[in-house]
Amino acid sequence: MTEPQxxxxxxxxxxxPHRGQVWLASIxxxxxxxxxxxxxxxxxxxxxxxxxxxxxxxxxQFGVEDRWQQLVILTIANALCWILESVFGxxxxxxxxxxxxxxxxxxxxxxxxxxxxxxxAWFEDTTxxxxxxxxxxxxxxxxxFLDGGAASIITVFWNVILVGAVFFxxxxxLTLLAFLPIPLIVLGSVKYQNSxxxxxxxxxxxxxxxxSVLGTNLGGISTIKAxxxxxxxxxxxxxxxxxxxxxxREAIKYSAGFVPLIRMLILTGFTCTLVxxxxxxxxxxxxxxxYSVLVFMTQRxxxxxTGLGDTLDQYQRAxxxxxxxxxxLNTQPKMVEGAAILETPxxxxxxxxxxxxxxxxxxxxxxxxxxxxxxxxxHAIIGATGAGKSTIIRLLLRFYDTISGQVTLxxxxxxxxxxxxxxGACGYVAQDVFLFHxxxxxxxxxxxxxxxxxxxxxxxxxxxxxxxxxxxxDGYDTVVGERGQKLSGxxxxxxxxxxxxLRNPAILVLDxxxxxxxxxxxxxxxxxxxxxTKGRTSLVIAHRLSTVRDADKIWVLEAxxxxxxxxxxxxLQNNGLYAALWRVQTGELNLVxxx
Numbered sequence: 001m002t003e004p005q006x007x008x009x010x011x012x013x014x015x016x017p018h019r020g021q022v023w024l025a026s027i028x029x030x031x032x033x034x035x036x037x038x039x040x041x042x043x044x045x046x047x048x049x050x051x052x053x054x055x056x057x058x059x060x061q062f063g064v065e066d067r068w069q070q071l072v073i074l075t076i077a078n079a080l081c082w083i084l085e086s087v088f089g090x091x092x093x094x095x096x097x098x099x100x101x102x103x104x105x106x107x108x109x110x111x112x113x114x115x116x117x118x119x120x121a122w123f124e125d126t127t128x129x130x131x132x133x134x135x136x137x138x139x140x141x142x143x144x145f146l147d148g149g150a151a152s153i154i155t156v157f158w159n160v161i162l163v164g165a166v167f168f169x170x171x172x173x174l175t176l177l178a179f180l181p182i183p184l185i186v187l188g189s190v191k192y193q194n195s196x197x198x199x200x201x202x203x204x205x206x207x208x209x210x211x212s213v214l215g216t217n218l219g220g221i222s223t224i225k226a227x228x229x230x231x232x233x234x235x236x237x238x239x240x241x242x243x244x245x246x247x248x249r250e251a252i253k254y255s256a257g258f259v260p261l262i263r264m265l266i267l268t269g270f271t272c273t274l275v276x277x278x279x280x281x282x283x284x285x286x287x288x289x290x291y292s293v294l295v296f297m298t299q300r301x302x303x304x305x306t307g308l309g310d311t312l313d314q315y316q317r318a319x320x321x322x323x324x325x326x327x328x329l330n331t332q333p334k335m336v337e338g339a340a341i342l343e344t345p346x347x348x349x350x351x352x353x354x355x356x357x358x359x360x361x362x363x364x365x366x367x368x369x370x371x372x373x374x375x376x377x378x379h380a381i382i383g384a385t386g387a388g389k390s391t392i393i394r395l396l397l398r399f400y401d402t403i404s405g406q407v408t409l410x411x412x413x414x415x416x417x418x419x420x421x422x423x424g425a426c427g428y429v430a431q432d433v434f435l436f437h438x439x440x441x442x443x444x445x446x447x448x449x450x451x452x453x454x455x456x457x458x459x460x461x462x463x464x465x466x467x468x469x470x471x472x473x474d475g476y477d478t479v480v481g482e483r484g485q486k487l488s489g490x491x492x493x494x495x496x497x498x499x500x501x502l503r504n505p506a507i508l509v510l511d512x513x514x515x516x517x518x519x520x521x522x523x524x525x526x527x528x529x530x531x532x533t534k535g536r537t538s539l540v541i542a543h544r545l546s547t548v549r550d551a552d553k554i555w556v557l558e559a560x561x562x563x564x565x566x567x568x569x570x571x572l573q574n575n576g577l578y579a580a581l582w583r584v585q586t587g588e589l590n591l592v593x594x595x
Contacts, residue, residue: 008322010322011326024095025095025099028095030158031088033159092151096147100144100147108135110329111139111325112135115135115328120400127208127212134328137321138207142322142325149318160182167294174272180272182269195254196254199251199254203320204324206240206244208324209243213236217233269298273298338414338416340417341417342417348375350537351372351373351408352370352395353405353407354405355402356369356403364403364560368405369388371562376536378538378551380540381541382543382556382578383556383557387558389511389541390511393509393511393539395407396426398414401415409422409425427500427505429510430511435487435492437482439477440469441476443484443499447501448503453476459498462501462531465495468494469495493525507536509538509539553566556577556578558577564577
């Protein structure tokens with residue numbers, strides 16, 4: 001099996017739709033380089049006019065014998081070359097930069113879209129800081145290379161070709177001497193590329209680790225402050241930053257030595273031109289004008305190669321980033337999305353049939369779960385922490401796949417459904433509410449993008465959130481802050497419930513939605529739930545049993561198995577786990593041990 005392509009070849013394939021723009025930018029760069037070289041030839045022509053007069057190249061070939069006229073013609077030609085070089089340079093810079101911005105934008109969006117398709121388990125094994133370093137810093141590294149590095153490589157290439165042509169026409173032997181350092185420079189470049197590649201790979205990994213540490217610490221800043229762990233976390237960040245610094249130092253040590261070595265090689269070529277070319281002039285075997293051109297051209301040929309150090313540095317950084325970007329793009333979801341769509345109107349009948357599941361196959365959490373939720377009924381699942389309650393919801397929403405058994409919705413195995421059809425039928429309210437940085441209105445509208453302001457307010461009223469929203473400084477236009485930090489836990493829950501109600505789902509899924517709220521907020525949520533669950537299939541995960549006592553059926557989980565089921569009154573009479581939990585939560589002291 002062949003390994004997936006990475007690096008420059010994969011980048012070229014990715015840029016397929018923009019190859020026309022790549023070629024156009026390359027043409028502008030090439031023409032700009034031609035206009036950059038021609039003035040050097042014109043300088044030689046000017047010296048030729050001054051030294052030889054009527055015997056100059058311009059006089060002999062074009063019949064312009066007056067020296068002043070020759071100088072005027074050469075001056076105009078030189079000015080024209082400078083103007084054209086500026087014009088082509090402008091178009092080259094604009095085209096390359098726009099191209100780099102376009103590829104950067106498309107790659108970031110494509111990468112984000114791809115990551116969104118990966119299953120939840122992948123995110124749980126991946127740090128958000130590491131992801132951010134790839135989607136932001138690595139893409140920026142690539143953009144910086146495309147912005148200037150690609151043009152630099154093309155410029156050096158055409159510089160060698162054009163200057164080499166002038167040298168060869170003037171003196172093949174001097175061409176050999178002047179070009180002697182170039183193979184050594186090329187071989188040195190290849191050697192440095194190979195030595196820099198693993199070092200910059202280490203740099204990118206260090207960036208990822210540092211981003212992970214920073215992201216985690218900033219997200220948990222309240223915990224850090226609560227445990228007065230600022231010094232500990234500062235040391236952790238310092239260690240990650242030191243690793244990044246040391247990785248860069250190792251790369252810098254090699255990349256910085258490249259330019260001094262090239263300068264020594266340039267000195268060799270320049271000395272050969274000065275000495276041997278001067279000898280040819282002194283012995284009448286070369287014209288002074290030609291010699292002048294070659295002296296200028298030697299510098300023009302070799303000096304830009306000192307820029308190869310920076311270009312090579314940019315290239316290796318970009319390729320290290322490119323490999324990480326395409327490595328992420330090569331990550332495929334382990335869960336395959338179905339293509340089927342639920343028939344409308346969606347009824348909302350849910351069945352779990354002998355479901356076995358574990359986050360690792362060796363340690364199953366659910367052990368043969370069977371239950372049925374008929375259309376329009378409200379069912380609750382209760383149990384101790386770790387019994388598998390929230391796991392059931394994750395399977396219903398297909399965040400994970402069962403190891404065996406099946407989950408069906410309206411008689412259709414959810415594995416065959418598209419995510420949009422399955423999850424579009426559900427309204428989800430989590431225990432840990434996530435609100436986006438934006439206004440209250442925007443967060444509620446997240447439930448249905450096309451909803452009107454009136455529909456948003458109606459959903460808020462059903463969630464008993466309208467009154468407190470109106471009391472906020474800017475009402476529905478109040479900015480809630482990152483993760484809704486400007487609101488209380490109960491306020492966040494009610495906005496989350498309004499968001500789910502606005503979706504008008506066939507199935508309402510509540511995962512411990514009242515576990516972290518006060519009694520007043522719980523009562524408000526209970527009143528709204530009593531209204532919105534009528535005629536709608538509802539699945540409620542509950543810690544507080546008072547919130548599910550009116551459910552059509554309650555399922556009791558113990559160690560991944562259903563041990564009891566029935567209505568509230570029936571379960572109390574059974575005197576099992578449910579009855580024991582009820583007595584504890586209602587404050588009865590003469591507890592009866594479950595049978």
